[in-house]
Amino acid sequence: METFIVGVLLSFLVIIAIGIIVLRDLLAAVILLGVYSLIAAGAFVVMDAVDVAFTEAAVGAGISTILYLGALRFTTDRQKPRGHDSLPALLFVVLTGALLIYGTLDMPHYGSATSPAQTHEQVAVRFLEVSGDEVGPPNIVTSVLASYRGYDTLGETVVVFAAGIAVMSLLGLRRRRPQQDISDDERAES
Amino acid sequence: MELLLGVLAWPLAILGMIFLIAGAVGMTRLPDLYTRLHAASVTDTGGTLVIGLVLLLYAVFVYGSAMVAIKLLLIMGFTLFTAPTASHVLAKAALLSGLVPVDGKGEPLLESSEQATQLGRSRPDASSAVQEKR
């Protein structure tokens, strides 16, 4: 049953992705990206990746829509008409896609017990067995992220910080003074 | 106990599924935004509440977990509040931006999009100044 639900959700993802590519209206594309993250989070939940799903739910549905809309406000919500579809470009894209799909053939199957992540030096087994006594939290994802791989998470936090600084320096950091109080309706009707 | 749970849960679940599918069909088939909104909003909220009730039955009687039940109640409560608000805001924004409602034959029910904008205004005097075309 889970496999069936994941399959249906993933095919929804493909449909949405094609829709996003085809649509010229960028606002519609942003709205569809919201659906994309909804479906992705649903699929993650069914695949048991709860923390990933949580991140997708929190970021994809609300914040990323707002950031995309902010970006649209700076530009325009119509995509420029394409010049011409060049055949070599299409061939190149199809070839790259085929190569990528060929690459996935080597990957372990979903949920496979013999995938390298499970078998390599018994890391996963060790985390599952020992982390309760070594670190404590019942949620092993938390203990891996915050304790075993604390350096990584420190780096990620710094990346988020740096990204925030970068965007703010692009958008401008100027302070602004408070406005006089004019009701919006009055202003619109004046 | 099992039997009682089944007797309670199945009819509720079927009702919820009818709500959801009817709403989705209405959203695909109806002619304009306002009718689609009408189809989608009530059935979504109702379907969520009814299916949430089914899940609540299972949370209480099978899992016996108070935390799960509370979270389900919170989900149902938030949906009960946010979904109608979202529908309201959507309809108001559509009116304000001048989207004219149409009837079954595709004829506009208002003369111009300015009238729709006027209808969308929240001030009572502004909306009473407009009467419908027919």
Added chain:
Amino acid sequence: MRRYPRQSHRVLQVMTRLLVPFMILFGLYVQFHGDYGPGGGFQAGVIIAAGLILYGLVFGIQRARSVCPPSWARVMMSLGVLIYAGTGAVTMLLGAHLLDYDVLAHDPLHGQHWGIFAVELGVGVTVTGVMISLFYGFSSARNSIDRKNSGLPSDVEASSTVEHPQ
């Protein structure tokens, strides 16, 4: 379809007033319950920021700014990283490796608990600050393209903007 001057949404305002406290409360729950359930600092930060962003969208940026001034958001951005790195520095001062929380309390398990708590708090504070700052940055940056594309007659445009003294 065209854009329209701002209208106040009474229903939306009432709902937002109801919803925002719950969002922030839920964010705090995710922050401090991440040891036991799904979630952690990142998700919590995003949810708390989402609460404030909803407030700002509905009641206007000016009010959101008075709730959480941009300078606070900027301080939060760096404060979180400081908390995280500071935890590492404290563990080093106590004689262990960087981010080895065992030494933070009398026994290793408690030390780990405190360490994870502090680190997640740092992540949460940074992410909240960054998200709020991004929202402020995007919403307050003025641009001329938007007004050109809005499709409204020019007099409405002119009246819907206030020239603001620099």
Added chain:
Amino acid sequence: MLFSVIAIALLVAMLLTLVRALAGPTAFDRLLAVNSFGTKTVLLIAVAGFLMGRPEFLDIALSYALINFLGTVAVLKYFELPDPDSGHYAEDDY
């Protein structure tokens, strides 16, 4: 069994909603579809938690129920004329 049937019904409803999201002539139609899709996803996540016997997953459904609203409001605010500096509403304004 029960949860499987509900999940399948939800997937069918989601497919129909997806059609509207892709076809919707105006942005409002798409937004309506997304909003409704969000409600259905909340349900699907909740049902999936029960289906797998791990109802603790409701945290995610809860966060979606809260945040889905934000996306809708944000897109609707996009249709308003930009007026970032004057976010002022009088208290008794309706």
